[in-house]
Amino acid sequence: MAGIYFHYPFCRQACHYCNFHFSTQLDYQREMLQAFKKEIELRAEEFTGDVESIYFGGGSPSLMSLKSIDNLINVLMKKFKLHKKIEITIEVNPDDVSYKYLLALSSIGINRLSIGVQSFIDAELKLMNRIHNADQAIKTIDWTVKLFDNFSIDLIYGMPSSDLSSWKKNLNQALSYNVPHLSSYALTVEPKTFLAYKVKNKQVQLIDDDRVKSQYDWMVYRMEEAGYENYEFSNFSKLGYNAVNNSNYWRGKAYIGIGPAAHSFDGQRKRSWNISNNIKYLKSIQKGILPSEFENLGTNEAFNEYLMTGLRTSWGVSLQMINQTFGKRYSSYLEKQVENHLIDQRLYWDGDALKVSKKAKFLTDGIASDLFLLKN
Numbered sequence: 092m093a094g095i096y097f098h099y100p101f102c103r104q105a106c107h108y109c110n111f112h113f114s115t116q117l118d119y120q121r122e123m124l125q126a127f128k129k130e131i132e133l134r135a136e137e138f139t140g141d142v143e144s145i146y147f148g149g150g151s152p153s154l155m156s157l158k159s160i161d162n163l164i165n166v167l168m169k170k171f172k173l174h175k176k177i178e179i180t181i182e183v184n185p186d187d188v189s190y191k192y193l194l195a196l197s198s199i200g201i202n203r204l205s206i207g208v209q210s211f212i213d214a215e216l217k218l219m220n221r222i223h224n225a226d227q228a229i230k231t232i233d234w235t236v237k238l239f240d241n242f243s244i245d246l247i248y249g250m251p252s253s254d255l256s257s258w259k260k261n262l263n264q265a266l267s268y269n270v271p272h273l274s275s276y277a278l279t280v281e282p283k284t285f286l287a288y289k290v291k292n293k294q295v296q297l298i299d300d301d302r303v304k305s306q307y308d309w310m311v312y313r314m315e316e317a318g319y320e321n322y323e324f325s326n327f328s329k330l331g332y333n334a335v336n337n338s339n340y341w342r343g344k345a346y347i348g349i350g351p352a353a354h355s356f357d358g359q360r361k362r363s364w365n366i367s368n369n370i371k372y373l374k375s376i377q378k379g380i381l382p383s384e385f386e387n388l389g390t391n392e393a394f395n396e397y398l399m400t401g402l403r404t405s406w407g408v409s410l411q412m413i414n415q416t417f418g419k420r421y422s423s424y425l426e427k428q429v430e431n432h433l434i435d436q437r438l439y440w441d442g443d444a445l446k447v448s449k450k451a452k453f454l455t456d457g458i459a460s461d462l463f464l465l466k467n
């Protein structure tokens with residue numbers, strides 16, 4: 092079993108773009124810790140093999156007390172075999188943390204931080220209703236550099252009223268801290284968010300796709316120039332700093348998600364997900380019932396998913412792997428279906444691996460969906 096993910100479903104304030112599962116009602120945090128431990132117990136037989144990564148995500152897991160985090164790591168250490176070089180990551184929001192808190196995190200075994208900076212421009216942070224400002228983010232990075240060898244920064248590009256020059260300033264500032272890893276996502280307007288409401292009412296104007304693309308393309312160019320590998324569409328790392336947790340997702344390995352709305356995958360075809368409601372989750376776990384649903388992916392779905400995640404990575408999609416896992420029908424189909432993309436140099440073969448060319452990178456998701464097998 093590759094990884095364990097904890098979803099901590101509380102945030103101090105709702106960012107206007109976010110539709111992840113969280114509540115700004117901060118009650119029930121103690122109950123949540125108890126429920127996490129009970130869920131681990133209830134699912135003990137699913138934990139097989141070495142645990143390669145533990146990931147505290149959310150929501151805002153930096154709202155957790157040190158005692159709670161330490162407690163969970165100890166439970167896992169006692170019950171399961173943790174890999175010698177295990178990666179233990181926590182997402183931190185700049186407004187939640189102090190030097191003392193980060194120091195204590197490093198002393199209880201956390202060895203990687205993912206800092207939710209999003210932007211170094213206060214006007215952008217305000218527009219997105221982030222609770223922190225740029226100074227707080229910079230302070231958090233300064234402390235982190237002193238305490239952690241391995242950490243990552245999250246930034247969002249394609250913000251309303253951003254342009255190439257403001258984005259260049261933003262990204263260059265991140266690079267000035269010599270970060271080992273960067274995750275950077277395009278702002279997406281998710282349904283039922285305050286951002287979607289504001290866009291609909293013309294209170295916020297989005298920038299057009301060409302401008303988003305120019306920000307992405309410049310990031311890919313600039314990160315490469317600065318010595319990073321673009322090992323996944325939105326992720327960049329210095330040599331030796333690929334995220335173990337996320338790389339395992341993209342390689343189709345098994346993981347267990349604990350907490351409300353957390354997803355799990357058995358490494359084969361079975362996906363499951365917990366209920367996205369804190370109270371219902373707590374009540375069900377307290378009764379000893381897992382509040383989850385599952386699905387078994389059909390062969391086409393699994394094939395399509397492999398294309399979608401694989402094409403986003405630097406290692407690409409392996410024809411041999413398709414042959415072995417899905418059969419000759421699928422590899423022959425793919426070889427035929429890619430022809431036009433090869434001619435137009437959007438895709439290329441690197442030995443056995445199908446990869447997206449640099450010029451077509453921004454179009455990766457569209458190319459992948461063009462290759463999907465929809466019928467049986």
Ligand SMILES: C[S@@+](CC[C@H](N)C(=O)[O-])C[C@H]1O[C@@H](n2cnc3c(N)ncnc32)[C@H](O)[C@@H]1O
Binds near residue numbers: 109206
């Ligand atoms: C859900 S957050 C959890 C971590 C932490 N609470 C934070 O805000 O950084 C994980 C990442 O998803 C990003 N994210 C969430 N919704 C997004 C959206 N609509 N568009 C782009 N990025 C988004 C966040 O900005 C953050 O970097």
Ligand code: SF4
Binds near residue numbers: 151
């Ligand atoms: S982006 Fe992070 S802090 Fe903001 S609402 Fe989403 S999970 Fe919470």
